[in-house]
Amino acid sequence: MMGRMRTSTTTRSLVAAVAATALLAGCNAGAGTSGSPDDGSEEGSGSGGGGSEEGDGEAGQTGGSAPGGSDETVRVGLVAEPASLDFTTTDGAAIPQLLLDNVYETLVTVDAETGEIVPALATDWEVSEDRLTYTFTLEEGVTFSDGSEFTAEDAAFSLERVSSDAWTISLKSQLDVVESAEAVDDTTLEVTLSRPSNSFLYALTTRVGAMFDTEGVDDLAEQAVGTGPYTFGTWDRGSQITLERNPDYHGDAPYFATVEMRYFQDANALNNAMLTDAIDVVSTVQAPESLAEFEGGDFQIVEGTTNGEVVLSMNQQEGNPLADPALREAVRHAIDHQSLLDTCWAGRGELIGSMVPPTDPWYEDRTGDFPFDPARAEELIAEAGAEGTELRLRIPSLPYAVSCGTVVESMLEDVGLEVTIDELEFPAAWLETVFTNKDFDMSIVAHVEPRDMANVFGSPDYYTTYGTEEIQALFEEADTGTEEEQVTKLQEAAALISEDAAADFLFLLPNLMVADPDITGLPTNAIKESFDLGDLARG
Amino acid sequence: MSRAGDRTVLAVEGLDVGTGHTPLLHDVSFAIARGERVGLIGESGSGKSLTALAVMGLLGEGLHARGDVRLSGRTPATRNLLEVGEREMARLRGDAVSMVFQEPMTALNPTMRVGAQVAEVMRIHGTRDTAGARARAVELLDQVGLPDPAHLARSYPHELSGGQRQRVVLAIALANDPALLICDEPTTALDVTVQATVLDLVVRGVQEREAAMLFITHDLAVVATVCERVLVMYGGRIVEAGPVGEVFADPRHRYTQGLIGASDLTGEQGRRGRGALPTIPGTVPPAGRFPDGCVFRSRCAHATDECGTPPGWTPRGGADGRGSAPDEAEEQAGSAPGEAGRAAGYACFHPAGDAA
Amino acid sequence: MVLRLLHRAMVFVLSVLAASVLVFAFMRVLPGDPARVALGINASEASVAALREQFGLDRPVVVQYLDWMRGMLTLDPGIEFISKAAIGPQIADRLQVTLILVTTSMIFAVLVAVPVGIWMAVRHRHADGVVMSAASQVGVAIPAFLAGIVLISVFAVRLRWVPSGGWAVPAQDPVGFLQRLVLPSIALAGVQAAVLARYVRSAVLDVLREDYLRTARAKGLRPVQALWRHGLRNAAVPVVTVLGLQLATLLVGAVVIERVFVIPGLGSLLLDSVAQREILTVQTVVMVLVVATLLITFLVDALYLVIDPRLRTGSR
Amino acid sequence: MTETPAIELRGVCRDFRRPRTSLREAPPVVRAVQDVSLSVGRGERFGVVGESGSGKSTLLRLICGLDRPTSGEILVEGRSIGDQPARRLRWLRRRLQLVFQDPMSSLDPRMRVRDIIAEPLVSQGIGGDHGARVTELLGQVGLDPEAARRYPHQFSGGQRQRISVARALAPDPDILVMDEPVSALDVSVRAQVLNLVDEIVDGLDLTLVFVSHDLSVVRHVCDRVAVMRAGEVVETGETERLFSEPGHDYTASLVAAIPDLHAALAGRSAQDLARGVGPAS
């Protein structure tokens, strides 16, 4: 059962991952913004610390002005404009980035610092013994922006609607496990699963867990009715979307009365806008090499982490050169990851050895599994009799892939392989050639979807072509087992993927932001689908 | 300069024209008196048009003129036109001296009404006010024999035939009653019947105004019909000059002689035998490639070594020994070759006719 | 003259029809199913089919074409597949932006190029003319977007005189509008001016060689007067042709500058729609651009008739 | 004479359609050649004179099979050329050759003289030693054999016209059609070319059709002349007779308008010329 679910969701979530990657949009956590311990304290990102879950108020917000906020406007620069406001029928990361946690809220959400699931619209929840029934206690006095009250009816409606035809995007399958959702009373929601699932609660933190008004779903493409701190304002197609402070917000009112989300197609234009004070925040720095321009005190640079593992995938289907594990190991040995990160992403980001970011509970440092060792790589190639093997590195037309591709090509050629780079238009051409037809030897793509190891490596039909039976078993045990089992099984899985050289993990994309020095409340880590605006303040 | 008296309208003396490195005209000297019609004949590349343009001050960029060109008429001929500034020269053009060009199809501005183009020349020189110029333009168009001139004045050039256009050009040239009219092959592009009327109009127009005329053509018969005196050019020099009757009936220069022979298809007694046309051997060399000395010697049956030096100017009738004097000597002499001295004569060591 | 105009108008209409068929056919062979792009690659066949039906993509091609044409004629080509936004008003907004940009650039270009071109022609044998001519050659050789990037770098980022990009609605923010218009217009106009100046130079040089200019000088006009009174109108015919072609090129060429300066014009709408596989939007935008180009050609033709009387009579 | 004429035209018309000037009226039709009938005997030197727009060039194109008559019949050596497709006219190309007015434009500047002269031979698939034939032809027109290697621009106008003649003679035609062959030439060169034409027509026993606007030249060259005006032949006759006693007013005015050196020296003025033409034109 679990296996079935996995196969059906794996590919789907990739599309989201890939789409998000295309935009390289920071899927910033909407939760607390205290800098994670390992980074960023020097930027003062901790100043926004104390910002916490919506239900808890924002007592500790250092930069915050009096509740009720100011009349000020903050201008946030982003790179991908949504095509529509309706993420129930339109794929892509831009819509949840804009709307989730800002306009729409979820029952539970992820703490960006700890990666833990914490309350949101649900103040509390209980799980039954058999782990099939979840009972959520909802916050009282919450209203939608159209004035109607948020009740368990709305919650049940929202969750059930996901499995109806109203939702068309492939991600909807994440809630396939839900058998029913019922409103026990106005503030009590009971959700019954068809089988135990560790990923269910996590799924609720994403867009499929968004809470809609039963009356507010008629024109989702143009109107967004939610309970969040902001309401949808105006949309100036091709340049910006404005969000207005929700005066009836159930939590503490956000500092900024208006948020202008300004969209740029081009990293350079985004940088220029920041340099000329046309915007106050760069949500994601697209070209880390340009950060030098912002150093020197006029700007604050926020550097955190994301879920975006940059994966060098290797096609190990029968008949492909990389079906030979020795050759895959040679590839892993041939790549000097630190040098690669320094060259193609200006040294920003983290090295990981497997498919787990440090913010996941089952993270282990696996960077030592295949140390840089060109001699060993050549040895392995010689043993495999694969000198001069031609490998097609087919990459999407995305900045990190293009940069890394060039470096990878050089490094592999240094150990005696022949690499040809093909740059494929993203998403259409790449999806068709690499993803669907698997007509490639290697590819590079960042999987930014949170907790996506099972998706990416759980099926032999997926473009990573790994998905051994052994790994499938581990993933199934992890999902259906207890939380402790989940952690250990996933650690085992990560180790197995790395040791089998199922792919190479180039690095973890950093979350890089630039902002005016007095902006506080910036989400340091981008490990969620949303860009949380509620805690932003100036001071 | 005084020998021709007050009647001299144009006096050209020792005119040289060339590009930086190629001489195109050398020592061209002639004079035209008031009411006199002078023909300038020669084949392609002989320098006929260059002479006219040099007089008008309209040489293209890159061409330089030296020598002395003086014009009398309404403006006193006190200055060498080659040294006069553009502004002053412009004041003379279209007024004291005007010109009719060869190609009527392109000589008029295609985007401007014909009447306006005629009126313009009067407005430029302030001879009429706007309304007066317009009325006068219609009169002039009538004078050059154009039908329904008032209506025609409102036409654009492309609505007119070639002959009509050439008449318009002539009307422009005559508008300010110039002292000198220069016609550069005005009828070459026209049909023979049209040519006849245009030639008639030109002559009448000049006669009425008692203007001097320099008429450039390659057609000897036309020159003979229109002009009183003729200058024969070859290789950028005037090789022979004199009254039309004398020069054509009794040419001295071997080139003139050959030219007349070759062009005379009918002979004095009407038709002459086929295949019997006298010819000049060879072809006209390209500009700047003429031989030293006598420019014609490369095609001349009578050429001797002597012709390697430039032949001097021999006045017609007076074979007084000056014929062998080199040009340079004359120029240094200063007083010598007045325009009268050049009025009739030739530059040839072995002249035809009585000298032979 | 009327007949000639009618004839040209007929050619225009036929060309538009031919172009519309081309554009439509092209869009049909465009790979990437809009329904699938909207739904994600693993959406079920059933839901894709449903969406296709909703988009009307399952109807016969001819019906779709006629439907589209009707939509275009009524200025309401329909709604976007993905965003559900009406296409007509969007294009109208974007077109307005692009037109303002292109027109301003064209005016800049003409204001600079015509005097400079004439100067280069008149002084073509003099040092200043040669230097200007060489400068215009260099101007032609610089990519417009590079000029844009450098302009931003200097005037926006370093000197902070103007914003680095974006757009403002003229009625709401006239100062901001003008500030944002300056750099892109200059970037766009610079290259065009260089190209145009060269054409003006060549046209004027041609006219300077015309017999009627010699006639004008023989009348007593000084060279500059002669050129002014008789030359310019005649030189205008080839220049107007180039202007028309340039205007057409600019309409599309603005896409690059729109990208550099983050201007929400028609070009960026086109690029975005291509990426989103919004077929209807793409084909409508392309068609608007093509019609605009054909219209410009038609107007240029009509302008000829005004400038050159020789063309008015049908016989020539 | 019972002999078939070299060229015979029977009621030949050629209309050209001009662009519409009005929606209602049919497009205007210009009759460039109107009901022309004439006959050129073998070995005859036949002239066609007329001013611009008289239709003489159109007539010439019709005779050479370069254009089709709208109506009427054209026979060359008894064979009709009017109704045959161009590729069936090979026989005509061999019998009848053309020399043009402009020595500049009538020779392809990109071809060497030998290729120009050999063109009719190559095009018509006439075998034999083309090189030798070219040399022979060059000799015939008075050019050096080494001219074969050179390009047209390296020759003067007169020499080019000789090349044109050599090309026309290449397929050994019976009929030579010349279109204003000397009107672009300088006087001195004109005489040379006219002498050459004379020599060749006599020497090779050709039939000559000579089209010109210049009556003096036609008078010099031709036995018989047709005078054209506005598409019509107004008069045909022996050259000398035509000059001495023009049968048609138009011919008379044409003759009267020719400037003549001897007449001029004898005192005929421009006014006299114009008077002969009359007030028309």
Add this chain to the structure above:
Amino acid sequence: MSEVQGAAADAVTDSGQAPAGGSPGRRLNPSLLVGGAIVAVVVGLALLSYVWTPYAPMRVLPVEPYQTPNAEHWLGTDRLRRDVLTQILVGARTTLFVGFVAVGVAALVGVPLGILAAMSPGWLGQLVMRGNDVLLAFPALLLAIMFAALYGGSTRVAMIAIGIATIPAFARITRSGALGVMRTEYVVAARSAGRSPLGIAVRHVVPNVAGLVIVQASVSFAIAILAEAALAYLGLGTPTGQASWGRMLYEAQTTLRSAPHLALIPGAAIALSVLGFNLFGDGLRDWLDPRLEDR
């Protein structure tokens, strides 16, 4: 023939120049010389790159990135630690490739169409030219964007699009040139000599419009180079893995202010070669056209 004749006002019947025929001995003008020299340098660089480059093309080197020009790396190194000179050399190939594809497509289609249009005066010629006008309404960039959407961005696709958009330019210039040739008497002579239409096209029309076409090709070459750069900027041009000046410029944007030489060098290379081809075309036109001699 002397060049002075053009300047001399006399109508010289023997002016010695064909409509588009350069004659030997004509004075070379500065545009032609400078343009020719630049074009030769670009071709030279491209050829050199096949034999020698300072470093392996596109290879990431174990050196510091963002080096300014120095002894080791004459033009410095880029963000990805590649040698800039090597890329410039190899990029010259792309530049020439770009020009050849675009011009090749345009000329191969446009020239025959132009000749066809000129030689068939009837409806066929009209149809060709009207079709040409419709094609003219699809500017190069628009076609390139459409093609990129269809086939994905690549140099070849982009250049074919530009080539197609350039067809009308070639067709027009060829047609007008061919019309001129068709009006000449040597074509009538050829017809009367018995040449077939195809023979006339091959023997007379093509050689005589070749000059015009070469001039157009040179100018189109320059336009294609600019278009490639613009497409690279839009991300529709040359993909990674191939050295291209447009791509180098595109990649250097983000470090425009910190490492300006990375943008300046390919920018200058583009501008110079465009200048070179433009000058070459201009010079060639002047050289071929005696009327324009004194320009």
